[in-house]
Amino acid sequence: MKIKVDPLNPFNLEATLCCGQAFRWDKRAEWWYGVASGRVFKTRQTGETLEIENVNINFAKNYFGLIDELNNVFSQICKDPYIKRAVKMFSGLRILRQDPWECLISYICATYKNIAAIRHMLLNLSRRFGDKVCFDGLDFYTFPTAEDLAQASVNDLLRCGLGYRAKYVHETARTVAESPLDFARLRKKGYEEARHELVGLAGVGLKAADCILLFSLDKLQSFPVDVWVRRAVLRHYAGHFSKEFMARLREKESLASSDYEKLSLFGRTYFGEFAGYAQEYLYHYERTMG
DNA sequence: CAAGTGCCTTTATC
DNA sequence: AGATAAAGGCACT
Numbered sequence: 339m340k341i342k343v344d345p346l347n348p349f350n351l352e353a354t355l356c357c358g359q360a361f362r363w364d365k366r367a368e369w370w371y372g373v374a375s376g377r378v379f380k381t382r383q384t385g386e387t388l389e390i391e392n393v394n395i396n397f398a399k400n401y402f403g404l405i406d407e408l409n410n411v412f413s414q415i416c417k418d419p420y421i422k423r424a425v426k427m428f429s430g431l432r433i434l435r436q437d438p439w440e441c442l443i444s445y446i447c448a449t450y451k452n453i454a455a456i457r458h459m460l461l462n463l464s465r466r467f468g469d470k471v472c473f474d475g476l477d478f479y480t481f482p483t484a485e486d487l488a489q490a491s492v493n494d495l496l497r498c499g500l501g502y503r504a505k506y507v508h509e510t511a512r513t514v515a516e517s518p519l520d521f522a523r524l525r526k527k528g529y530e531e532a533r534h535e536l537v538g539l540a541g542v543g544l545k546a547a548d549c550i551l552l553f554s555l556d557k558l559q560s561f562p563v564d565v566w567v568r569r570a571v572l573r574h575y576a577g578h579f580s581k582e583f584m585a586r587l588r589e590k591e592s593l594a595s596s597d598y599e600k601l602s603l604f605g606r607t608y609f610g611e612f613a614g615y616a617q618e619y620l621y622h623y624e625r626t627m628g
Numbered sequence: 629c630a631a632g633t634g635c636c637t638t639t640a641t642c
Numbered sequence: 643a644g645a646t647a648a649a650g651g652c653a654c655t
Contacts, residue, residue: 358636449637455652456636501650506638543638564636592637594644621636 339395341388347408350430351383354402357622359553360434361444361457362464366476373464374401375437376480378473392473403432406558406615415609415616420574424623431622433614434553438521439514440481441554446506446541448549455499462498463487463507484518487511506541513539521555529557544598552614561605561613563598566624571601578604 343349355363355370363372369380379393390398399405408430416422436444447459460481467482467490487495488511495504524532532555536547545564551557563571568587576584579600587597609616 445636446638448635450635450649451637451651452635452653454635454654455650458652496650499651502638502648503650541638545637549636562636565634566636590645592646595638596644598637625636 339390341390341395341399341404343383343386343388343404345386348430349383349388349402349404349408349432350428351381351388351402353428353431353622354434357428357431357618358453358625359549359618360436361453361460362440362481371474371476371478373471373478373480374440378471378478380474400435403434406432408432411612411615414612415619417608418574421609421616421619424619427627428619428622431618433558433618435556436554437481438519438524438550438554439484441550442510442514442519442536442539442542443481443487443507445546445549446510446539447500447503449503449541449543449546459499459503463495463500466490466494466498484511484514488515503541509540510542525555529559532557533560544595544602548602552617558612558614559606559610561602561609561617563593563601563605563617564621566621566628567605567617568593568601569628570620570624571604575604575608578608 351370362374363370369382371378371380377393377397379391379398381388381390381398383389412425416425443463444456444460448456451459464479464481467486468479471478471480487507490508490511492504492508495507500507524535529551533547533551536542536550537544542550545562548560548562552560552562572584572587583600605617606613
């Protein structure tokens, strides 16, 4: 099935799948293969044509964020030459709408890890606790449900390479299996309230919560601050903060939660209702060009 | 090639 | 409150 992409509302499949928001996509020859919300499907882009196979078109449009009007997003977030450069470089990168449960576990696993390692952990979890699905002669695995992971022991999870995260995944899986989080309800709630409900799940701090809100719960104002975004702020947005604060940020290894809030709130107020898009462009630009 | 560094941080403990 | 340390192990240099 083919979807036409409007050049005035661009889409860049490669950047969208490579920017580190989702961890379960693989390129085999021409096609990207992925598993999302229990479906295995493939996709490729040539110019203004996006091809999808084995998936419903409305699901794909929503999943790839094609519902967002990027020209409107750009007009709102392009506040300075630096973000303009990042946007120009990766124009068409979109915020995916991932499955909230998978996103939750993914970002519990993502703490203090690099992207390659995160992919490795999530593949291990899916192989061991998900269901095998064959497609195009290749084997894929659905992401395990809360019930699946609640039944896994901490030792099982350790064998997937989760390290200290194993006990957080174990605990959060049990919590969610016991009284399922109503993600649809969280999606309808405001940013602050939804965030408050996520923080406090085992292994979910402010950063992980902001990622889950942005990548799976339609909170496009969420502005997650990781080491790369922190670097981008230090290099290009220092003028928006006091000298003392910037000096502290430079010398400290880790971010105190009050410091995190300061940076994240800056992003939300400075870039506005689509701050999450700004964050993702800055993040990707800093990682690949910095 | 070995060893060191860094990683989309959170939590426990002062 | 606010600072500090500890926590897998993989990938990259």
